[in-house]
Structure formats: C-alpha cells, structure tokens
Amino acid sequence: MTKTVQKRTLATRARLVEAASNVIAENGYEALRVEEVVKRAGVAKGTFFAHFADKDALMDRLIGEGINRCLDELEQCKAPADVEELVATLMPLLEFMTCERYVFDVILRYSGAAAIERIGDIAMTFERHGQVVSAWLADGPFRRDVSTQLLAEGIQAFSVQAMALKFCALHASESMESRLLTYLRAWLIV
Amino acid sequence: MTKTVQKRTLATRARLVEAASNVIAENGYEALRVEEVVKRAGVAKGTFFAHFADKDALMDRLIGEGINRCLDELEQCKAPADVEELVATLMPLLEFMTCERYVFDVILRYSGAAAIERIGDIAMTFERHGQVVSAWLADGPFRRDVSTQLLAEGIQAFSVQAMALKFCALHASESMESRLLTYLRAWLIV
DNA sequence: TAAATAAATTGACCGCGGTCAATTTATATG
DNA sequence: CATATAAATTGACCGCGGTCAATTTATTTA
Numbered sequence: 232m233t234k235t236v237q238k239r240t241l242a243t244r245a246r247l248v249e250a251a252s253n254v255i256a257e258n259g260y261e262a263l264r265v266e267e268v269v270k271r272a273g274v275a276k277g278t279f280f281a282h283f284a285d286k287d288a289l290m291d292r293l294i295g296e297g298i299n300r301c302l303d304e305l306e307q308c309k310a311p312a313d314v315e316e317l318v319a320t321l322m323p324l325l326e327f328m329t330c331e332r333y334v335f336d337v338i339l340r341y342s343g344a345a346a347i348e349r350i351g352d353i354a355m356t357f358e359r360h361g362q363v364v365s366a367w368l369a370d371g372p373f374r375r376d377v378s379t380q381l382l383a384e385g386i387q388a389f390s391v392q393a394m395a396l397k398f399c400a401l402h403a404s405e406s407m408e409s410r411l412l413t414y415l416r417a418w419l420i421v
Numbered sequence: 422m423t424k425t426v427q428k429r430t431l432a433t434r435a436r437l438v439e440a441a442s443n444v445i446a447e448n449g450y451e452a453l454r455v456e457e458v459v460k461r462a463g464v465a466k467g468t469f470f471a472h473f474a475d476k477d478a479l480m481d482r483l484i485g486e487g488i489n490r491c492l493d494e495l496e497q498c499k500a501p502a503d504v505e506e507l508v509a510t511l512m513p514l515l516e517f518m519t520c521e522r523y524v525f526d527v528i529l530r531y532s533g534a535a536a537i538e539r540i541g542d543i544a545m546t547f548e549r550h551g552q553v554v555s556a557w558l559a560d561g562p563f564r565r566d567v568s569t570q571l572l573a574e575g576i577q578a579f580s581v582q583a584m585a586l587k588f589c590a591l592h593a594s595e596s597m598e599s600r601l602l603t604y605l606r607a608w609l610i611v
Numbered sequence: 612t613a614a615a616t617a618a619a620t621t622g623a624c625c626g627c628g629g630t631c632a633a634t635t636t637a638t639a640t641g
Numbered sequence: 642c643a644t645a646t647a648a649a650t651t652g653a654c655c656g657c658g659g660t661c662a663a664t665t666t667a668t669t670t671a
Binding site: 455456467469475476 | 626629630636637638
C-alpha cells in the first residue's frame with residue numbers, strides 16, 4: 232500500500248490542465264480537442280489518458296472548478312430575505328451552467344455521479360449547493376412543513392428545468408430568471 | 422414549391438428504421454452503430470445521413486416512439502385519485518426513460534428542442550405528457566392556487582430529478598418511486 | 612554504483628460518426 | 642422516345658476520442 236506519486240506526475244497533470252484552461256479561455260468548452268491540449272502541453276496523446284479516464288473526466292474537473300467558484304461567491308452572500316432575492320442570488324451560477332449548451336449537457340450527465348466508484352467534481356458541487364441553499368432556507372419566510380433538505384432538492388430540480396427550457400425552441404420567449412421565479416414562488420411560499 | 426417524394430425514399434427510410442429497431446431489440450440502444458444499421462439495411466453509409474441529420478436524430482425518433490407508446494397507455498388511464506396513484510401510473514414511463522443510462526441522456530439532451538428549426542419527437546412527447554398530466558390535475562385532490570400547467574411542469578421537473586438520482590452513486594439507496602412520491606406529496610398536496 | 616523493478620510516457624493504430632464529389636436512378640420537358 | 646434536370650445513393654475519406662505494446666525514466670534493492 233505504498234503511494235508513489237512522482238512530482239513529474241503532478242507537473243504533467245498541471246501542464247495538461249493549464250493547456251486545457253487556455254484552450255477553453257480562447258475558444259470555449261465545446262471546441263476543446265484532446266489533441267490540441269496535448270500539443271500545447273508538449274506530451275503524447277496517450278499521456279493524457281494516463282491522467283484522465285476520458286475527455287469527460289477533464290471536463291468534469293474544469294466545469295466543476297467553475298461551479299465551485301460560483302459557490303464560493305454564494306457562500307459569501309447573506310441568506311436571501313425572499314424568493315425574489317433567492318433567485319437573483321442564484322442567477323450567476325445558473326448563467327455559468329448554461330454559458331454553453333455543451334457545458335449544460337456535461338453537467339446534466341455528471342450531476343449524478345457518473346461511475347459507481349468515482350464521484351466526480353460536478354456531483355460534489357451539487358451536494359455543496361444543496362447545503363448552502365438548505366442553510367438559507369432555515370431562516371427565511373419559506374414553508375416549513377417539509378425539511379430544508381427537501382426544499383433544496385426541489386430548488387435544484389426547478390433550476391434544472393428552468394435552465395433546460397433556456398435551450399428549448401418551444402419556450403424561448405420567457406427568461407430563465409422569470410421562469411425560475413414562477414416555479415419557486417409556487418414551491419417555497421407558505 | 423413542388424414536393425417530389427419518391428416512394429424509393431420512403432422505402433429506404435423504412436428499411437433503416439426497421440434495421441435500427443432490430444439492432445436495438447437485440448443489443449439495446451447504446452450498442453447501436455450506424456455501420457451496423459446500414460449493413461443490415463443494405464445501403465451505404467452516406468445514405469443514412471441523407472435520411473437523418475445524425476445518429477442522435479435517429480435516436481430521437483426511436484426513443485420518441487417508445488415514449489409515445491407509454492403515453493398511449495397513460496391516456497387510457499382514468500385520472501389518478503391521489504398522489505400515490507399518480508406516481509404509480511407514471512412509473513412505466515419513468516422505467517422506460519431510464520431503461521439505459523444512454524437513453525436517459527438522449528432524452529435530457531432532446532427534451533428541449535435541440536435545434537431552433539426542427540422540434541424533435543422527444544420534445545413533442547414532453548408537450549404531450551404535460552397535457553395528459555395537466556388534465557388529470559384538474560379534477561383531483563390537488564392544490565389549486567396555481568395553474569395545472571404549472572403543476573404539470575413541476576411534475577416533470579421532479580420526475581427528471583428522481584430519474585437522475587437513480588443513476589447517482591450518492592443516492593442509490595432510495596427507489597425512484599419512493600423518491601418521486603416524497604417530491605410530489607410536497608408539491609401537489611393542498 | 613549497478614542491476615532489478617515499478618511508474619510514466621510514447622505514438623502508431625483502431626472504432627465510429629460524419630462529409631462530399633462523383634455516380635446512378637427517377638422524373639419532367641420538348 | 643430522347644434529352645435535360647432533379648433527387649437519391651455510393652464509398653473513399655476525414656476528424657477525433659480512445660487503446661496498448663513498446664520504450665524511457667524514476668525508484669528500490671543487492
């Protein structure tokens with residue numbers, strides 16, 4: 232049970248992540264190609280897959296990072312005083328999650344842990360999100376007949392719905408924010 | 422503005438769909454390969470893409486068919502008398518939608534219309550689902566302070582959440598049905 | 612320090628979805 | 642019926658994610 236982590240390993244992985252971040256900064260998430268990443272990192276293609284199970288695993292990590300940055304902001308906020316404030320506070324996170332259709336697709340695919348053994352970064356952010364929101368609900372003008380945990384899960388469900396409809400041709404007219412507002416008024420109000 | 426639809430076209434498309442259905446019946450949705458489908462249909466690969474924009478378009482159609490079969494059943498049912506009955510009635514549909522992880526992923530991706538111009542089969546089934554459920558809610562012991570339309574959207578949101586958690590390692594313990602029951606009791610009860 | 616062992620890296624190769632210029636087949640026109 | 646025109650079909654080819662036996666580099670052992 233020896234853990235032999237060479238620092239070369241860390242260095243290579245860091246170079247891969249760095250290169251990937253640059254590609255994304257320049258062209259967005261969807262345009263990322265593994266071949267471009269390894270070229271910039273100066274390693275062979277096989278090396279990439281020695282560090283990440285597949286391309287999605289890299290995305291899980293990078294998008295997870297982005298979500299966590301949003302959650303860092305959320306944690307700074309004081310508990311919203313009403314539904315309007317709650318929705319407004321959540322918006323930056325939802326905007327990031329829907330910055331690209333591809334990003335939203337990856338999030339949906341990984342919001343539940345993808346594999347049995349490995350629980351991905353994105354799945355962990357959903358847990359964290361639930362806890363942050365749950366804490367807010369404890370001292371606000373919201374219904375109390377069910378647990379804050381359940382209310383928080385509902386907020387996630389409605390958030391996903393509102394985000395999904397952003398990409399839906401059938402419902403493009405209403406904004407994500409106003410839609411979520413409608414949902415959460417019906418869900419949270421006593 | 423002449424529409425010249427050769428019957429050869431229809432025949433070829435039917436052969437492709439037939440072949441695809443057979444492959445799926447034998448090996449499931451995820452295992453479907455376009456090359457296998459065209460081989461069985463006796464046409465070249467390019468022909469497939471003259472009939473379907475991409476592989477997903479075929480999946481949208483075939484999975485959409487499956488959902489519509491479930492909805493046909495649902496329409497036969499009389500309006501559920503309470504939440505328990507409602508959930509029980511919905512289960513066959515949810516079971517089909519989660520018969521494979523791949524199937525659920527495709528459904529999520531296409532539940533909103535994928536492209537602006539073309540509204541896919543799966544997206545249409547969500548509309549249909551909303552209408553069927555909405556009609557049920559009009560005469561049942563459910564809350565009436567918001568529209569049945571909104572309630573139906575919430576049922577969809579919670580259904581998606583319950584299905585997603587079925588594939589989630591973090592929440593594998595509770596069944597899809599009991600989870601949905603918890604959600605909908607909190608959502609629908611007056 | 613040299614030999615043995617384990618870990619990291621390499622790049623040719625594969626599978627499979629998707630493209631397109633060229634060809635075949637059907638339909639409209641004189 | 643012959644010719645022009647449009648539609649359908651073909652298959653070689655490409656892009657890109659992912660694999661793996663062979664090789665290089667680091668660590669352990671004698």
